[in-house]
Amino acid sequence: MDEKTDADAELAAVFERAFAPLERSVAEKRIPGGVLGIVDLKHGRMTRAIGSAQIVPAARPMTTGTWFDLASVSKVIFTTTRILKLADEGVIDLDAPLTSVLPDLRQYNAEAWERKISFRQCLGHQTPFPAVEPIYTYGRDPDLLRTFILQREWRAGPPVYSDINFILLGFVLERLAKKTLRDLDPGPGFAWSADPQNSAATEDCTWRHRVLCGEVHDDNCSALQGAGHAGLFGTVTSVLDFAQGLLDGTGASAGTISLIRTPLSARRTHGWEKPYEGWSGGERCSPGTIGHTGFTGTGLWIDFDRGRAWTLLTNRVHPTRHFDSGIFALRPTVGNLINQS
Structure with a gap:
C-alpha cells in the first residue's frame, strides 16, 4: 500500500531504492512485514507497507494504518521530549539530582550513588545502572515494583545504555503530574495500546502465554503497567508527523530541539543517538542526524x-525474538540508500 502526500519525483526515486531491502527481507521471510516512511521538507512525504501485520495464529496484511509497539523509540518521542519541556519551563534543572523530584530514591542511604545521578546523566545513559534487569520477575504489582526500583541497591558498572535511566525519568513525569504514565496524554497520534485487529503483532510471549498484539511487548513495561522506557504505540503517520515537527520547529521549543541535537558523548545527545561508525542510521547521513531504535523492530532517524x-x-x-531477522543490517542499508548521493 502506497501513500503519497505531495511527493515529487526525486523523493519517489529515493523511496523506491530504499524500499527494496525491506521488500527482500519480507520475501526471504526474515520479517513478517514492515512500513517505510520518509518525510522531506522540500520534497514531501511517502509511505508504503508490505507483508503481514500478523502470521500467528492467523495472517493479517500490513497497511500504512497499522499501529506499532514503538518499544524504545518511546524514549525519544515521549519521555525525552517531556523531560526537556519541563527543563525548558524551569520545572527541573537537568544537572540537579533525580532526588529533587524523587526524594525517596535510595532513601535509607544518604550517600548512595543512585541519589547523586542527574536528569542529564539519565538522558545520556551516563550512569552506572546495569544494561538489563528482569524487573518483571519480581512480581506483577506495579506499585510494589516502583518501590523496589527506587529502594534497590543497584549493582554499579561502567556507563551503558540502560532502560533503568528512562524508567526513573518516567517516575519523574508521574510524580510531577501526580498521574501514572498511562493516564498522561501520549501525544497527537500516539497511544498506550491499540486495537489488536489493527496492530502489528509482536511475540508469542512465554510468560504471558499469548501472542502480543496491541499490548506492550516489553516485559518490564508490562509489569509496571506503563514506564518511561517503552510502551508507546503509533503509526507511520504519527511518527513522521512527530519528526516533521522537529524539522520545521513546530513540534517543540527551540531550546528542546537544540538539546536533542547537543552531544553528551561520542554516541549520544540528550536522549537520542548521533552518528558513529556502525550506527543504525547508516554511514551516509549528515553529522546533523539523530536517531533511535526499538527492540520490536522500529526506528526513527532525523537529519536536520x-x-x-x-x-x-x-x-x-x-512470532519470536529468538530468530535472526537481519534487522541490524537492514536499518543502515535503508539509511544509506535514502542518503545516497
Missing part, C-alpha cells in the same frame, strides 16, 4: 542538515 526524516517500522520479533 538535509531537512529529512525516515522511519522503518517492522514486527521483526513476531
Whole structure:
C-alpha cells in the first residue's frame, strides 16, 4: 500500500531504492512485514507497507494504518521530549539530582550513588545502572515494583545504555503530574495500546502465554503497567508527523530541539543517538542526524542538515525474538540508500 502526500519525483526515486531491502527481507521471510516512511521538507512525504501485520495464529496484511509497539523509540518521542519541556519551563534543572523530584530514591542511604545521578546523566545513559534487569520477575504489582526500583541497591558498572535511566525519568513525569504514565496524554497520534485487529503483532510471549498484539511487548513495561522506557504505540503517520515537527520547529521549543541535537558523548545527545561508525542510521547521513531504535523492530532517524526524516517500522520479533531477522543490517542499508548521493 502506497501513500503519497505531495511527493515529487526525486523523493519517489529515493523511496523506491530504499524500499527494496525491506521488500527482500519480507520475501526471504526474515520479517513478517514492515512500513517505510520518509518525510522531506522540500520534497514531501511517502509511505508504503508490505507483508503481514500478523502470521500467528492467523495472517493479517500490513497497511500504512497499522499501529506499532514503538518499544524504545518511546524514549525519544515521549519521555525525552517531556523531560526537556519541563527543563525548558524551569520545572527541573537537568544537572540537579533525580532526588529533587524523587526524594525517596535510595532513601535509607544518604550517600548512595543512585541519589547523586542527574536528569542529564539519565538522558545520556551516563550512569552506572546495569544494561538489563528482569524487573518483571519480581512480581506483577506495579506499585510494589516502583518501590523496589527506587529502594534497590543497584549493582554499579561502567556507563551503558540502560532502560533503568528512562524508567526513573518516567517516575519523574508521574510524580510531577501526580498521574501514572498511562493516564498522561501520549501525544497527537500516539497511544498506550491499540486495537489488536489493527496492530502489528509482536511475540508469542512465554510468560504471558499469548501472542502480543496491541499490548506492550516489553516485559518490564508490562509489569509496571506503563514506564518511561517503552510502551508507546503509533503509526507511520504519527511518527513522521512527530519528526516533521522537529524539522520545521513546530513540534517543540527551540531550546528542546537544540538539546536533542547537543552531544553528551561520542554516541549520544540528550536522549537520542548521533552518528558513529556502525550506527543504525547508516554511514551516509549528515553529522546533523539523530536517531533511535526499538527492540520490536522500529526506528526513527532525523537529519536536520538535509531537512529529512525516515522511519522503518517492522514486527521483526513476531512470532519470536529468538530468530535472526537481519534487522541490524537492514536499518543502515535503508539509511544509506535514502542518503545516497
